[in-house]
Amino acid sequence: MTDGITEDAVLELLRIIVSIPSINPAFRMPGDDPASFGEAALARALGDWLEANGIAAELDEVTAGRPNLVARIAGRSGGPAMLWEGHLDTVQVTGMEAPFVPRLENGRLHGRGAVDDGGCVAAFLLALRALSRDPPPGDVEFCAAMDEEYAYKGVLHHLDRGGSFALGVAGEPTELQVVRACKGCVRWEVTLEGRSAHTARPEEGMSALDAGRRLLDLYDAEMATRTGTHSLLGPATLVTTGFEAGEGPNTVPSRARLRFDYRYLPSETGAEVYKAFRAVAEGLAGALPGIAVTVGAPFVDSSAMDVPDVASVVSRMAAICRERGLPDAAIGVPFGSDATKMVNLSAIPTIVFGPGRIEEAHSIDEFVEVADVVLAARMLVDLARATG
Incomplete structure (x- = not known):
């Protein structure tokens, strides 16, 4: 047969x-x-x-x-x-x-x-x-x-x-x-809202794009604290997969949206990861008065x-x-x-x-x-x- x-x-x-x-x-x-x-x-x-x-x-x-x-x-x-x-x-x-x-x-x-x-x-x-x-x-x-x-x-x-x-x-x-x-994968978005202004008088506005750049720095700092690794998988990773901002060539951007993809280790959970990075993002509002921060719930969480x-x-x-x-x-x-x-x-x-x-x-x-x-x-x- x-x-x-x-x-x-x-x-x-x-x-x-x-x-x-x-x-x-x-x-x-x-x-x-x-x-x-x-x-x-x-x-x-x-x-x-x-x-x-x-x-x-x-x-x-x-x-x-x-x-x-x-x-x-x-x-x-x-x-x-x-x-x-x-x-x-x-x-x-x-x-x-x-x-x-x-x-x-x-x-x-x-x-x-x-x-x-x-x-x-x-x-x-x-x-x-x-x-x-x-x-x-x-x-x-x-x-x-x-x-x-x-x-x-x-x-x-x-x-x-x-x-x-x-x-x-x-x-x-x-x-x-x-x-x-x-690895597991958790993905979320962060929306930042500032205040638009004419680019001739930028001091009257609050740039959501600049706030997004600051958020990326804070996320890099958070990643530096995550030193865990796995013998087969290596370390966790974070990738910014989207950054949208800007209304016009002569307007201070009043809104920005960033999207993130974190590949986590079996020792982590998506809920724990998201909670930590949400806290980092929400702390931006205190550091930059005038910036409103909204962290969306994870739209993907696939376990490790x-x-x-x-x-x-x-x-x-x-x-x-x-x-x-x-x-x-x-x-x-x-x-x-x-x-x-x-x-x-x-x-x-x-x-x-x-x-x-x-x-x-x-x-x-x-x-x-x-x-x-x-x-x-x-x-x-x-x-x-x-x-x-």
């Missing part, structure tokens, strides 16, 4: 995934084609593929018109159950030429969603099909989630359904390495994770990497994924694993190596069979 995991099978799935647009609606801009947004069409197509291959599939609607796709393989002997999770949504396609036309070149499948998260989703689906023909010891449940790229509603909804899982795999491009730790090196999912996949001649040392990454929710909300020891490089995700020329997807699928099968 062959496992059915071939490059042709990978290409069949990747062509479906790329050719059916599934941009997260959070990224829709005026004038965009509404047909390119949302996960429903892709979820239906992949559900049809599962059904055609004898695997029952469920479209579980999370919000109106935006479902998760869920499938399950029953284990043969009551072994530990496993949750696999990938995501259906992609980011925007600005600057791409023919983003939804799959293109095969030199063993690489190009197009939006090819590596993030198409390669992982294809690997999961082909592994499920192989396992359906020869079931593993324990149950394997797969959730292809909506909304991973913005607010994580898909994975949160799926975890709320309940279920007991001994281990998990979240699919993201990791170059087939085992990721057991990642640090799964122990001795967790069974880590050690078992490391052993599979060794058997395949791949690096077996578990690593940490600065980017987040739905794995953190599986770990921190449902206590499922979870690794991040998948084909492709994170550098290709969200890029103008996104691609995945077809051979790597084949190998990832076979490694997932190995992991399910080793879980007894």
